[in-house]
Amino acid sequence: MTAQRFVLIAFALGLAHAQDLDPKSLVLFKQPAETWPTYNGDYSGRRFSDLTQINQSNVDLLKIEWMYRITGIGPQRGVGDPSIKSTPLLVDGVLYFTIPDHVFAISARTGEKIWQYDFQDKGGHLVGQRGVGVYGKWVYFLTPDGWFISLNANDGKERWRKKVADEKLQYFTTMAPMIVKNHILVGVGGDAMDVRGYLESRDPETGELQWRWWSAPEKAGDPGSETWPNKAAMDHGGGMTWLPGTYDPDLNLLYWGTGNANPVFAGQSREGANLWTASIVALNPDTGKLVWWFQASPHDTHDWDNVETPVLFNLTIDGKPRKLLAQGARCGWFFVLDRETGKNLVSKPFAGTGNWALGVDAKGQPIPDPAKEPKVDGSMIDMPSLGATNWPTPSYDPQTELFYLNTTQGYGLTYLYDTSPQPEGYGGGGGGNFDSRSALLAIDVRTGKIKWKHEHETGVGGAGVAGGVLTTAGHLLFTGDSGNLEAFDPATGKIVWHQQLTNSLSNGPSTWMMDGKQYLIAGAGDTLFAFVVAGKK
Amino acid sequence: MKPSYVSFALIAVATAAVAQEPQMAPGGRGGGRGSTREFLGLGPAPDAAAAKLGDPIYKENCGTCHGETGRGSQGPNLVRSTVVLHDEKGEEIGPIIKNGRPQSGMPAFPGMKQEDIYNISQYLHMQVELAANRGLYGTTYSNLRSQTSGDPKKGQAYFQANCASCHALTGDFAKVGAKFPQAATMQARFLWPAGRGPRKATVTTTDGKSFAGTLLKLDDFHVSLRMANGDYHEWPLDQVKLKVEDNLGGHRALLPKYTDADIHNMTAYLVTLK
Numbered sequence: 058m059t060a061q062r063f064v065l066i067a068f069a070l071g072l073a074h075a076q077d078l079d080p081k082s083l084v085l086f087k088q089p090a091e092t093w094p095t096y097n098g099d100y101s102g103r104r105f106s107d108l109t110q111i112n113q114s115n116v117d118l119l120k121i122e123w124m125y126r127i128t129g130i131g132p133q134r135g136v137g138d139p140s141i142k143s144t145p146l147l148v149d150g151v152l153y154f155t156i157p158d159h160v161f162a163i164s165a166r167t168g169e170k171i172w173q174y175d176f177q178d179k180g181g182h183l184v185g186q187r188g189v190g191v192y193g194k195w196v197y198f199l200t201p202d203g204w205f206i207s208l209n210a211n212d213g214k215e216r217w218r219k220k221v222a223d224e225k226l227q228y229f230t231t232m233a234p235m236i237v238k239n240h241i242l243v244g245v246g247g248d249a250m251d252v253r254g255y256l257e258s259r260d261p262e263t264g265e266l267q268w269r270w271w272s273a274p275e276k277a278g279d280p281g282s283e284t285w286p287n288k289a290a291m292d293h294g295g296g297m298t299w300l301p302g303t304y305d306p307d308l309n310l311l312y313w314g315t316g317n318a319n320p321v322f323a324g325q326s327r328e329g330a331n332l333w334t335a336s337i338v339a340l341n342p343d344t345g346k347l348v349w350w351f352q353a354s355p356h357d358t359h360d361w362d363n364v365e366t367p368v369l370f371n372l373t374i375d376g377k378p379r380k381l382l383a384q385g386a387r388c389g390w391f392f393v394l395d396r397e398t399g400k401n402l403v404s405k406p407f408a409g410t411g412n413w414a415l416g417v418d419a420k421g422q423p424i425p426d427p428a429k430e431p432k433v434d435g436s437m438i439d440m441p442s443l444g445a446t447n448w449p450t451p452s453y454d455p456q457t458e459l460f461y462l463n464t465t466q467g468y469g470l471t472y473l474y475d476t477s478p479q480p481e482g483y484g485g486g487g488g489g490n491f492d493s494r495s496a497l498l499a500i501d502v503r504t505g506k507i508k509w510k511h512e513h514e515t516g517v518g519g520a521g522v523a524g525g526v527l528t529t530a531g532h533l534l535f536t537g538d539s540g541n542l543e544a545f546d547p548a549t550g551k552i553v554w555h556q557q558l559t560n561s562l563s564n565g566p567s568t569w570m571m572d573g574k575q576y577l578i579a580g581a582g583d584t585l586f587a588f589v590v591a592g593k594k
Numbered sequence: 595m596k597p598s599y600v601s602f603a604l605i606a607v608a609t610a611a612v613a614q615e616p617q618m619a620p621g622g623r624g625g626g627r628g629s630t631r632e633f634l635g636l637g638p639a640p641d642a643a644a645a646k647l648g649d650p651i652y653k654e655n656c657g658t659c660h661g662e663t664g665r666g667s668q669g670p671n672l673v674r675s676t677v678v679l680h681d682e683k684g685e686e687i688g689p690i691i692k693n694g695r696p697q698s699g700m701p702a703f704p705g706m707k708q709e710d711i712y713n714i715s716q717y718l719h720m721q722v723e724l725a726a727n728r729g730l731y732g733t734t735y736s737n738l739r740s741q742t743s744g745d746p747k748k749g750q751a752y753f754q755a756n757c758a759s760c761h762a763l764t765g766d767f768a769k770v771g772a773k774f775p776q777a778a779t780m781q782a783r784f785l786w787p788a789g790r791g792p793r794k795a796t797v798t799t800t801d802g803k804s805f806a807g808t809l810l811k812l813d814d815f816h817v818s819l820r821m822a823n824g825d826y827h828e829w830p831l832d833q834v835k836l837k838v839e840d841n842l843g844g845h846r847a848l849l850p851k852y853t854d855a856d857i858h859n860m861t862a863y864l865v866t867l868k
Contacts, residue, residue: 135633182635201635225679227726229635249634249726251674293674434742434858435781439850468785468849472778474735479665481673481725488778491786492846517793517838518812539813552814 110575112531123168141580143188172213190234244298251293268345272296295319296334322485349399387444405505409439442469442487450525450565509550525565537562630729640719648717684715749863
C-alpha cells in the first residue's frame with residue numbers, strides 16, 4: 058500500500074472510530090496541540106512543545122489535576138516495584154502507557170482507567186518498558202520476551218502477536234514501537250550473552266517482517282566487515298537497538314542509535330572498530346538500507362550503548378540554514394552532525410576531559426586509547442565507567458538553542474575479567490564511581506560548551522537529578538530532581554517551580570492540550586501525575 | 595545489616611553492569627547472585643551438583659570435538675548454541691546426543707543414559723551461567739581481582755609524596771593491607787574512601803544558632819538533620835547556611851592526576867601493609 062493511500066484509508070477510519078490516530082499528527086516538528094502521538098511527541102526527538110499556556114509567569118500555579126497509581130501488580134521479577142519509564146501517548150483523549158508486561162489506557166481528563174492489558178512473560182529482562190506505538194486504531198506493544206503484540210485501542214483486546222526476538226538467546230524487548238509511514242519499527246536489547254543486534258520493520262496490519270537491518274555485517278567482504286576480525290565476532294558482536302529513533306520525512310531518513318559491542322568489556326576477540334555498534338546510523342525506512350553512519354565509541358569496551366536519542370533540529374550557521382542532529386552520548390561526548398550527510402560539526406566531551414580517547418579522527422569520531430581499555434588491575438577514566446548518560450530523554454529548545462540532558466559525572470575504573478582469547482558475555486565490569494555527581498547540563502549546540510549546569514554530589518541527602526527533560530515555548534524546562542518535579546528557566550538554569558512527588562521522576566515528561574487546558578504529565582515510580590494551571594493570574 | 599567491604603565489592607560488580615539503567619540514583623537494586631539472575635531473566639538456575647557430575651562425562655564423550663569446556667573445536671561452540679540455550683534439562687540436546695548428526699559428522703551415542711544426558715546438559719548450562727550471569731563474576735574472578743601489576747617500591751614513594759601528610763603508617767594505615775587484601779577492593783577504597791552511611795552536616799540559622807547532626811535529606815529546597823540526641827530538625831535551604839562535611843578534598847585533588855601506573859603501584863604497596 059502506498060503511504061498516500063494509507064493516509065486516505067486512515068482518514069476514513071478516523072470518521073468511524075473515536076480512537077484513531079490522525080496521521081497528520083506524525084510530523085517532524087510542531088505536533089498538533091491535542092495529541093502526543095509518539096514516544097518523543099514528534100519525529101524530531103526534541104521534546105520541545107510549542108505550548109505556552111503554562112509559562113514562567115504562571116508556573117507557580119501548577120497543581121495536580123489527577124494521579125493514576127498502578128495497583129494490584131506488586132513487585133516485578135528482579136526489578137521491584139512497578140516503575141513507569143514509558144512516555145504516555147495521547148490519542149483522542151486517551152493516554153496509553155506501560156510498565157513491563159502491562160499496558161494501561163486511561164482517560165486523559167480524569168485519570169480513570171479505561172482498560173488494562175496484562176501479559177504473562179516466559180523470560181526476558183524487565184529492566185524497563187518505554188511505551189506503546191499507535192497506528193490508526195491499533196496499539197503496538199513489546200513484551201520482555203520478544204513478543205510484538207497488536208491491541209485494539211478501544212478495548213485493549215489482542216489482535217495478534219508475533220515473535221520478534223528470542224529471549225532464550227538473552228534478547229529482550231523494551232522499546233516503544235515507532236511508526237513511520239506503513240512501517241512499525243521494533244528494536245531489541247540484550248548483551249548478557251553475545252548476540253548480534255538488529256532493527257526490524259513490521260507490517261502494521263499483519264505484523265509480518267518487512268525488513269531487518271543488522272548492526273554488524275553478515276559475512277566477510279561485506280561493507281563494514283573490515284572492522285571485525287572474522288565472521289564469528291560479527292555474529293556475536295552486539296549492537297542492540299533498544300530505544301526509539303527519530304525520523305526526517307523530507308529526507309526520508311530514519312536515525313537510530315546502536316548499543317555497545319559484545320563481548321562487552323573484553324575486546325580481544327573483536328579487534329577493529331566493530332561497525333555498526335555504538336553508532337548513530339541513518340537508514341532508509343522503506344528498505345532498511347544504511348545511508349550513513351557515525352560511530353561514537355569505536356571498538357567500545359565500556360558498555361556504552363549509543364542508543365541515546367539522536368535529536369533533530371534546524372539552525373542557521375554562518376548564514377546558512379542547516380538540518381542538524383545532536384546526541385549526548387553515553388560515552389560522555391556531545392556530537393552535532395549534518396543529518397543529511399552525517400558530516401560532523403561538533404565533537405566535545407561533556408563529562409570529564411574525554412581521556413579515554415586520544416582525540417578525534419577525520420570524521421569527528423573519538424579514537425579510543427588502547428591504554429584506557431579495561432585491564433585486569435583496573436583502568437581509570439575521568440567519567441563514570443558505565444557512561445555519563447543513558448536512555449532518559451534529552452531536549453533541544455529552539456528558543457535558547459541549547460541541548461539539555463541529565464548526566465552522571467565523576468571517575469570510574471574498568472576491569473577485564475575474561476582474559477581468554479575468546480571471551481564471553483560481559484567479560485569484565487565497571488567499578489567505583491569516585492567523586493560522583495549528577496548534573497543537568499545545558500549545552501550550546503554550536504560549540505558543545507556547557508552554558509549552565511545544575512549539579513549534586515551523589516549520595517548526599519539523597520540529592521540527584523532523575524528522569525528525562527522537556528522544554529516548552531513557555532520558557533520552561535521540566536525534569537526530576539531529588540524526588541521533585543522541577544521547572545527551570547531554560548536560559549539560565551534558575552529553578553522557578555517544584556512539586557514533591559511520591560518517587561523520583563522515572564520517565565520523560567510530556568505536555569498537550571485538552572478542553573483548552575495545557576496538561577503536564579510525569580511518571581514517578583508507580584504513579585502518573587497530571588498537572589494543570591489552577592485559576593488565572 | 596552492616597555491610598562489609600568485601601560484600602560491597604561484590605555488589606558493585608553485580609549492579610555496575612546494568613546496560614539500560616542510568617547510575618544516577620544510588621542503591622535500589624540488590625546485588626546477590628539470585629537477584630542478578632532474576633533481574634536478567636536468565637530462567638531456571640542450572641543444577642550445580644548435576645553440572646559437577648556432568649563435567650567428566652562431557653569431557654570424555656564430547657570434549658574432543660566441542661572443546662574442553664564446550665567452546666568448540668572441530669565441532670561447534672555449545673555455550674553459544676541455540677539448541678543448548680533452548681534446552682532446560684536435556685530435552686533438546688538428548689535426541690541429538692542419542693541420534694547424532696550424521697550429515698555433519700557427529701556420531702550417535704545411543705547408549706548414553708538419560709541421567710548422564712541430564713548431567714551433561716547441566717554442565718553446559720553452568721558454562722552459560724558463568725558467562726551470562728554477571729552476578730557471579732565477583733566469585734568466579736576473585737583471584738584475578740587480587741592481581742596487580744604495580745611496583746610496591748614506586749607505590750611507597752607515591753604514598754610518601756602524596757598521602758603521608760594526612761595518613762600515617764602507624765595510625766589509620768596500620769595493617770590496611772590486612773583489612774583490604776583484595777587489590778580491586780583496596781584500589782576503590784584508597785581512591786575514594788567515602789563513608790557508606792549518611793554524611794555529617796552543620797546548619798547555621800539567621801540568628802547565628804548552629805546545629806550539627808547527621809544529614810537525612812537534602813534537595814534544592816530543604817535540609818533535615820538528626821541530632822546526636824535523636825531530635826529531628828528541618829529548614830528551608832534558602833534561610834540557613836549549610837556546611838556538609840567533606841573530608842575527601844585531598845582525594846578529589848588527586849583523582850585527575852593519577853596515572854593508571856600510580857594506581858597500580860599504590861595498590862601493590864598498600865596490600866603489603868599487613
